[in-house]
Amino acid sequence: MDTKSKNYHKITLIIIALVILLPSLAMMVIRPHYIKQQRGADGYNFPFSASNLPDLLVESSYVLHAEEIQGENQTTMMPFDIFFPYEDHGDGNVDEDDYSYDEPWQWAADVTNDMYDDWSSRFTFLRPYIEYEVTDAQSKEIIDSNRGSDKTENSLSALLSDYQKNGVLDADDDYAFLGAIGYGENGNINFTSFISHEQTNTSQVLNKSAKSNPASNYDEDYGYNKEFQKPQNRIYYFAMTTENLKALKSANSSFIHQVNYYTGNHEGDLVTVLATLMGIVAIVALLLPSFKFFTWKKEKIFAVPFEIVFAVSCTVIVLALAVAYNSDNLSQQAIYNVLTSIGSPELLANTLQYLWGLFGWIGVFTVCYWTAGCARRIFVLGPKTYIKESVLVYRIYPWMKKQIERIIQSLLHVDLRSDTNKILIKVILINFIILGFISLFWFWGIGVLIVYSVVLFFLLRKYLRKIQDQYRLLLEATNELAKGNLNGTIPEDLGIFEPFRDEIGKIQTGFKKAVDEEVKSTKMKTDLITNVSHDLKTPLTAIITYVDLLKKEDLSEEDRRKYTEILDTKANRLKILIEDLFEVSKATSKTVTLNIMDVDIVSLMRQVKLELQDKIDATDLLFRWQLPEEKVILPLDSQRTYRVFENLIVNITKYAMPRTRVYITMENTENHVKIIMKNISATELNFNPNEITERFVRGDASRNTEGSGLGLAIAKSFTELQGGRLDISTDADLFTAEITFLKQ
Structure with a gap:
């Protein structure tokens, strides 16, 4: 950077310093001078009629009256x-121990005593500075604050009478004011008088204050309607010298204060001056960077988020305006008083007090310059870019929007099956935080509350409409279900009704299952009629045929014997078919009576093997038996279990491919016993393994082999009746039957 640029930087800093320092020095000079001019030499900028002095005099008359009675x-x-001599309290006094607040007068008594304590406290502070005199209606002196002293030769009543001839005090009089309040027989106000250097209506204000009723709200607030008893037949005179008035102000400058603040108040002019100076500083801050040679490398100090600038500037500027508007703000010279109280030199205390005020105004105009510099970025960057770069709310808006949407979605997706207390607590907590924030706005909170209520209305309306739409989708889905559409779907989100999606799915699944079961049952009934008709008709037809042949007279003995054997075979087959049908019917209806006993299932299997050995030998099958050597005892019905094993092995001998191996194994575990039978089928296994155990279903669809189609159905029914399970599975041509019995 060249020397010329450095010089421009220095000049810029000097200009900025002067722009801030000069208004600060101006306020340090203007404000004290303006306040002193407004208040005058005695420190007051308001007439007695606009002060609380008339009220203090009336309160003092009440205190003097009470002291006289006591x-x-x-x-x-x-x-x-004293002021409500209407109640009989037994001992003639109202003691604090008597206050149980059961009666209206007890509340009134408590408030009256507290109110009198305030009067007495103020009069105690005022007493050293004020002269007072009390006379009766005949001007006989009752109380005189100057009695026993040589402060004045004449009574206050005589002085007031003399001064009333002119109406005002002379400029060289020692007294700042003289006043009088005259009470009649019933405590009514006979007259009031107030004489001072001012030509004001203070006497009328004093009269109005004396006529007011301190207990005017007792009837409304406490239900106590007795009249406040003011002094009777007494005249109260008050006076204060100019010297004592100054001494009173030095002791407590706010003791006699302005009641009507706006009467004679011109301190708003000082606000105008301050606002003008701030405007000048802001204009310089806005225009100075426009000149290229007035540059400053610390421009980043103005790149502060808008919210921070707004909060700091509002706080500082409002405080500055408040100090300028009210002369009592920051006028007590706290640093000066503290330093002088600990013995610091007066020059040092005054200097530090001045520097404190100067630094304060420098801070105010620095913030003003900084605020204007930050606002200038709006014109440099453009409103859109400024909002994107400097407004925090805009930056966090997506996050806030996401959080709000998440909250709304959580409310739209309330799981009605679970406890909703957490949701209610969350909603109440959010509403509590919002209302707590609104309450910070005090009176303006009403407007914010109205805005919040409007926003809440639209949010709730949107929320309810969303629920209505979701409810409509739910009704459409149930109507489709009622029409018999079991494949209907709900593509959209159901919100709080989302749990019903699973329930509707369960209903659809249940209906489909019921329909499938019904279709299957109908098919089974049809197959049952067809198969029973076929299986019963075949032997029955043969029996009828051979019976007709036996009826021939020329039939030879050899043919007769042959036909008789065939008839016996067909009759036995018909018998077995009917017995199987009867057995499976009883098993299906669960009307079979089981004879449960401890059975050695290994021995039972060996017995089946032994009794079916002829049939096994008649085939070309190679049986491989893998049975445990030890006993395996299970609580079973031996007859029905025998029938299960028999049917399965017979089924193998019928349908297994010749010259293949058959594996029959028994697994004995800690929890169960499993019997597995595997064989290679002679025909293609193109049936459903789950349907092969149904009644009259056969692997041989052409029904060329002997059999009723009930063997596997009986085996399955008897197994399940005993608490077991029969599973049929196929793998290509491999047929597997697994029987599982659980150990008790």
């Missing part, structure tokens, strides 16, 4: 007994 009775009477 002095006459030689006792400390409670204020309530």
Whole structure:
């Protein structure tokens, strides 16, 4: 950077420093001078009629009246007994121990005593600075604050009478004011008078204050309608010298303060001056960077988020305007008072107090310059770019939007099957936080609350409409289901009704299963009629045929014997078919009576093998038996279990491919016993393994082999009746039957 640029930087810094320092020095000079001019030499910028002095004098008359009553009775009477002498409390006094607040007067007594304590406290502070005198209606002196002193030769009543001739005090009089309040027989106000250097209506204001009723709200607030008893037949005179008034202000400058703040108040002019200076500083901050030779390399100080700039500037500028508007703000010279109290030199205390104020105004105008510099970026970057780069709310808007949507979605997807307390607590907590934030706006919170209510209305309306749409989708799905459409789907989100999607799916699955079962049952009934008709008709037809042949007279003995054997065979087959049908019917209806006993299933299998050995030998099959050597005892019905094994082995001898191996194994585990039978089928296994165990279903669809089609159905029924399970599976031409019995 060249020397010329450095010089421009220095000049820029000097200009900025002067722009901030000069208005600060101006406020340090203007404000104290303006306040002093407004308040005048005695420190007041308001007339007595606009102050609380009339109220102080009336309160002082009440205190003097109470002291007079207490002095006459030689006792400390409670204020309530003095100003409301209507209640009989037994001992003539209202004691704090008597307050149980069962009666209206007890509430009124408590409030009256507290109110009198405030009057007495203020009069105690005022007493050293004020002169007072109390006379009766005949001007007989009752109380005189100057009695026993040589402060004045004349009574206050005489002085007031003399001054009333002119209406105002002379400029060289020692007294700042003289006042009087005259009470009649019933406590009514006979007259009020107030004389000072001012030509104001203070006497009328004093009269209005004296006529007011301190207990005007007792009837409304406590239901106590007795009248407040003011002093009777007494005139109260008050006076204060100019010297004492200054001493009173030095002791407590706010003791006599302005009641009507806007009466004679021109401190708004100082606000105008401050606002003008701030405007000048802001204009310089906006225009100075426009000149190329007035550059400053610290421009990043103005790239502060908008929210921070707004909060800091509002706080500082509002405080500055408040200090300028009210002369009492920051006018107590706290640093000066503290330093002088600990013995610091007055020059040092004054200097530090001045520097404190100067630094304060420098801070105010620095913030003003900084705020204007930050606002300038709006014109440099453009509103859109400024919002994107400097507004935090805009940056976090996507996150806030996402969180709000997440909350709304969580409310739209309430699981009605679970506990909703957490959702309710969350909603109440969010509403509590929002209302708590709104309450920070005080009176303006009403407007914010209205906006919040409007926004809440539209959000709830949107929420309810969404629920209505979701409910409509649910109704459409149930209507489709009612029409018999079991394949209908709900493509959209159901929100809080989302759990019903699974329930509707279960209903659809249940209906489909029921329909499939019904179709299967109908098919089974049809197959049952067809197969039974076929299987019964075949032997029956043969029996009828051979019976007709036997009826021939010329039949030879050899043919007769041959026909008789055939008839016996067909009759036995018909018998077995009917018995099997009867057995499977009983098993299906669960009307079979089981004879459960401890059975050695290994021995039972060997017995089946032995009795079927002839049939096994008649085939070309190679049986491979793998049975445990030890006994395997199970609680079974031996007859029905025998029938299960028999049917399965017979089934193998019928349908296994000749000259193949058959494997029969028994597995004995800790929890169950499993019997596995495997063989290679002679025909293609193109049937459903789950249907082969149904009644009259045969692997030989052409039904060329002997059999009723009930063997596997009987085996399955008897196995399940005993708590076991029969599973049929196929793998290409491999047929596998597995029987499983659980150990008890």
